[in-house]
Amino acid sequence: MEHELKKAGLNVKRQTDIPIVYDGLTFKEGLRLDILVNELVIVELKAVETLNRLWEAQILSHLKLTRLNLGFLINFNVPLIKEGIKRYRI
Structure with a gap:
């Protein structure tokens, strides 16, 4: 996935740690994003039979905490x- 996005000319960071600031404290490894594209889009990757609602909550939390607006949850364990x-x- 990273390779294909870079081939398309996009800036891609993989396994990016995003700090969380809470009550004046900074937690440096607060979040870990699977892929961050152009500092704008979060991509979470899975290869599972069924998607867990927890992962939906996770990506929505990541979007809120990073103040980004767009994210994708991609499951590779599907026929198409x-x-x-x-x-x-958001």
Whole structure:
């Protein structure tokens, strides 16, 4: 996935730690994003039979905490990849 995004000319960071600031304290390893594209889009990758609602909550939390607006949860364990892509926008 990282390779294909870079081939498309996008800036990609993999396994990026995002600090969380709470009550004046900074937690340096607060979040770990699977992929961050162009500092704008969060991509979480899975390869599972069924998606857990916890992962939906996770990506929504990541979007809120990073103040980003767009995220994708991609499950590769599907017959057609388009069936495994879920888009989240806040």
